[in-house]
Amino acid sequence: MATGVNKTAHAFDKTRLEGMLLRRFFYAPAFEIYRGVAGLYDYGPPGSSLQANIINEWRKHFIIEEGMLEIDSTILTPAPVFETSGHVARFADWMVKDTKTGDVLRADHLVKNVLEARLAGDKEARGIAAEPKEEEALKKQSKRKDKAAKAAPVKLSDEVAAEYERILAQIDNYSGPELGQLCRDHKIVNPDTGNEVTEPQPFNLMFTTSIGPTGQHPGYLRPETAQGHFVNFQRLLEFNNGRVPFASAQIGRSFRNEISPRAGLLRVREFTMAEIEHFVDPDDKRHERFNEVRDVELNLLDRHTQAAGSSAPKRMTVGEAVGKGVIANETLGYFVARIYLFLTKIGINPKRLRFRQHMANEMAHYATDCWDAEIENSTGWTECVGCADRAAYDLTVHAKRTGAPLVVREALKEPIVTEKEVPEFNKKLMGKTFGKDLPVVTQTVSTMSEEELIKLKGQLAQGEAVIKSADGREFKLTPEILTIERQTLKQSIREFTPNVIEPSFGLGRILYTLLEHSFWSREQDADRSVLSLPVVVAPTKVLIVPLSTKKFDELVQEVSSKLRKAGVFSRVDDSNQSIGRRYARNDELGTPFGVTLDFASLQNRTMTLRERDTTEQLIGGIDEVLAVVVDLCNGAIGWGEACERLERYTGQQNVD
Incomplete structure (x- = not known):
């Protein structure tokens, strides 16, 4: 926020940080008076506000700026959904x-x-x-x-x-x-x-449960929000007028039954996720806004470097990474860059941020390429965001299981004329011959390749043919049951299953690493801790500090009201402690600005403005100071510009 501040005067002390976060109730172990349960945490007022502000900025950065479709799907999920997705077998x-x-x-x-x-x-x-x-x-x-x-x-x-x-x-x-x-x-x-x-x-890692009073419908608490997007794909596509690419987004709770959660907010059993599913044509993974991020420089740790036993990332632009095939395609590269811009905007130190590519054994069963945004903290490098190319896996398996048409139908500018072998069934005779096995026989023939159909056609010309289903059963076919003819087909509609690029954010991990990156102690006093949270995510933007007397109530109400109307969240500290102690307490809460009302305020209608990191103070008329504060909190100006608009406060004012 401000320059010229020595934030490395004292070595990072994790114990002091965690003690401060607990004391100020950013978060605390859940059910603590019952001795708690590992991996469950409650957020207090500053932690809740910090998370809400991170989510608000995430929504602006992605949903609003990218024109995404936001959904809110259920947490409780029937077992067949996760059986189909592969989570029951592989998660x-x-x-x-x-x-x-x-x-x-x-x-x-x-x-x-x-x-x-x-x-x-x-x-x-x-x-x-x-x-x-x-x-x-x-x-x-x-x-x-x-x-x-x-x-x-x-x-x-x-x-x-x-x-x-x-x-x-x-x-x-x-x-x-x-x-x-x-x-x-x-x-x-x-x-x-x-x-x-x-x-x-x-x-x-999934939590099991049952749905309904009899327990006959097994279910799970979702370990991710993604499946809610996929099962609603057809409705989302219709809402988007049948066009791709488009993205849906969701912010919500997820649950993972971690084996041994021992790292605070970095490894918990209940957490908030923000996920995006960007649906794209599998034959065209370009992104129309890629040039906007082409020159963003990233620290990339690719799979080949890791396989060679090194953890030293390479510095390169997103454009270079996509051009060399390090990142698979433009859309994946675009979102990797946008993730970087978001994390650094909310206060993550770019020097302690890298993107690590998944290696073969760790790749999720659905992914073809995946990059984790890893943030360095006191425990090492921690994955906070995953960005995966899920290909067409999810929509394909859900369509196959349910029969739902999870596909895009796109009108072609020029029809495609082809010749191919087309099987035609005698449905009446098929039903008599195969009974309940009719769908199996139909599916087996329908999924045959052109070469297999030509071979089957030749066998039928000899009198009969035997086909084998996917489960190994054999069925005898005759020319009376099935005929295969070569036909000229005119295709005016292209039907395809879109691929999915998925950025997935663990908000609790981002929040904690942000707290570590923002924490420091004043050079003159190691016990005076500060959280240098950016204004955009700080829980409280402005602290109002009146002298401890009721004479200031009217002014306090005036300043508070004007800040509220301007959309700036403020708090009043009218405790009996000294002004210095009140500011020090709010430095620990990450409050970037403070305004002080004293006897000169009553007489001259002046007010001082304090900046958290430098402790510099400016002075001006109440309305003049409020206008500067609003511009600071809205990001319209920085502290340097505020110093040009207001006078430096020397500690003295004229009071009759």
Whole structure:
């Protein structure tokens, strides 16, 4: 917000940040008086406002600017939907158990945390400064119950250290059996107890439930909002006048039964997502606004770099990345760039933001390419946004399961004339011959390729033919039942299943990393903490500080009313504490501006304006100051321009 502020005077202290967030009730463990449940959190007033402001900016940045269609689909989902989408079979993480205590751990996190702690210990033994995530690993290690886990840090050989770095560079690419082999090869045990762990087993992350009083309709709490878009595709297409490309968007709650949530808001069981499904012609994934983002520079960590054992991203523009095939297509590249612009706009440090491409083993079952926006924080690099090309997977499987026509029908400018083999059934004889198997026979023939139909035609010319269905059953056909003729077809309508580009945002993770990136302490006093939240997302924009006397009530009401009418959210602090303490308290809440009403305000109708980061103060008439404040909060001007419009406050005013 303001320049010339030393925000690195004191090293980042995660314990102080978390204590402040709890004390100011940004968020807290849910059901705390009942001893709580891991992975569930409640947001307090500043946390709720911060999340609401992030959502509001997300809605402006994507839904409004891109002209998206917003929906709100149900959380409770019948089981067949997720059976069809593949989530019942594949939406799982690998878990291991402590062989003695039975404690459950997520396998990839266990390997990652242990190896990072060993590398941190190696640096400590060599007297090398550790990175924030390594310091965090050392702190965790010092709290272990097991004496072996708390042993003094030891030096690693160069070969072992390099091997650990190689493993960590592609930790998301390992399968369950491979993670088990890593535990054996590197003697990885439960760091809390020193006990060995079991072989990794898949654990489905969806919460199960039942719908209705009898329990006969099994269901799930959705782990993502995406399926609500796909099952409503035909209605969305009609709403958009049958045209693609178009995008639908949704903000809502999702649920994942995390194996061992231990990282605050970074890994929870209930969270808010903001997801976009951009439907596009599979033969044309260009984007009409791509040139607007072509020159946006990103830190890209592609799959080939990771496979080589490196985690060093490459700096390149989006245009260069798409041109070289690093990012699969223009539409995917467009949204990657728009994600970057959104995250940096709300306050994420661009130097601590990278886009990592999914490797083969971690790619979702529906995706053909996927990039995660990862934000660095005290625990390392954390995925906060995923941007995937889901191809036509979802619409295809739902259409096949339900028979719904989840396709686009596009009128062709010039009709296409083709010749092809066309099967024709004697429906009456088919019904008598195959009975309830009629749909299976029809489906088997209808899905045959041109070559297969020509072969079948030749067999029927010899008297009969045998076909085999997808489930392996055989059926005998005769020329009386089926004829195949070559016909000239004129195609005036092109029918296709659109592909989907999906940006998916975890808002809780974004919120927490933003808090870390915004947190610092004043150079002169490490106990004076500040959250330098951008005005656009700050929970409260303006603090109104009157001297502690009822004489100022009328002025306070006037200033509050004018700010409300201008759409600026403000709070009044008329406590008995000093003005300095009141400002310090609100610095912790991230409030960017403060106005003070004193005796000079009563006599001269003047008011001072304070900026949070620099603590600089300006002075002017009440209406003059309010006009500057409104422009600051609306983003029309910056602090430098405010300094040109108002006088510097020296700490003295003339009062008769």
